[in-house]
Amino acid sequence: MKKLTFAYEMRLTFSAPVTEHRFQLRCTPVTGPRQQVIDVNVQMEPQTELETTVDSFGSLVMTGYLPEAHTGFGYRVTGIAFVDNANIKEEPFKPLYRFQSALTKPGAAVDELTERCRTRIAALGGGADELDQARAIMDEVYLAFDYTPGSTTVQTTAEEACAQRKGVCQDYAHVMLSVCRGLGIPSRYIAGLLDGEGATHAWIEVYHDRRWIGLDPTHNRMVDDNYITIAHGRDYRDCMLDIGVFSGGNVAQTQWVNASVHESLA
Template sequence: MKKLTFAYEMKLTFSAPVTEHRFQLRCAPVTGPRQQVIDVNVQMDPPVALESTIDSFGSLVMTGYLPEAHTEFGYRATGIAFVDNANIKEEPFKPLYRFQSALTRPGSAVGALVGICRARLEALDGADELDRARVIMDEVYGAFDYTPGSTTVQTTAEEAFAQRKGVCQDYAHVMLAVCRGLGIPSRYIAGLLDGEGATHAWIEVYHDRRWIGLDPTHNRMVDDNYITIAHGRDYRDCMLDIGVFSGDTVTQSQWVNASVHESLV
């Protein structure tokens, strides 16, 4: 077990004043099967009241409304997470994680990778879902180049893999596409990892009644250094912030920063 102190900050700057700003945040982790979260604090700028609920995937969702004109919007989420990957609690299986989603649906490029992985898996003797997922992770890692700016949040697994480059979100989507294509239930995770400077994405596969994490961007198993914020079928179920507002020809720029530090238990 590790005790991790975390902070996640996001700031939007608008080129002109905006009003009628309605937003939805998934920026704070909650207690779950592999972590206990305490002392969570979310500070908003400008100050605004938040309403909280838990979505159908179990992630904390906060919503708010800023009717007044403003040119900046941001938040800072802090807290402490006790992460214990050695004692992950059991969870009931949800069949939807067997099926492809909008961002993981494979085409010819991902389909070819599924074929390569299938051939490797057929050579394994007595492999379980976790063993098979490790093989898939290794193939995804070896076939990708980590290239910031090469994709957007709308890029699908097929589009990213066709160009063989992307970021953590794309690695996760491609691995999900292959796992699901080979019958391995899997889900997308958005969270925090020390050293990233921003949020990170990885996947989990369902094995022995538990969800086990794998990080294809780094080709390693998820350990106690990872804090889960949200999970779902793909990125669209785990967007940390989304909103709509009124404004006249407004552009926006975003700044984010994330930090995770280990503390003594």
């Protein structure tokens, strides 16, 4: 187990004043099967009242409304997470994670990768369980990609990323999800924080022995106690940390994000 202190900040700057700004945030880690979260503090700028709910995936959702004119918007989330992958709690199985989602539907490129993974899994022998198979898939996804910031967007599908053989952590996760589901391994998308990243991170979990076990295809390794979960779902669209709409003519926006995770020994 590790005690991790975390801070996550996001700021938007608008080129002209905006009004009627409605937003939804999934930016706060919560206590779950592999972590206990305490001392959470959320600061908003401009300050506004937040309505808090929990979505169908168990993620904390905060919504707010800023009717007055403003040229900037942001938030800062801080807290402490005790992460313990050695003692992950059991969770009931949800069949929806067997099926492809909007961003993981395969095409020719993913199908080709899936067949390579099928051949590699067959070589493992009949004793290989879902986790053994997922490790092999993770390695193949890692070998198939070049990490290339700016090469994709949040709307890029697994097939598009796989076809160009480059992307970022979200794309690695979507491609691995697509292959896992194509081979009958239930899997889900995770958005969270990782020590040393400087921004949010994405990985996947597969269902094994009544528990969700994390794998990080971007780094080709199993998830350990350095990872903090923020949200999970079928793909990125279920885990968007912030989304909003506003009124304003010809407004451009610039986003700044910073994340820090540090182990606390005290």
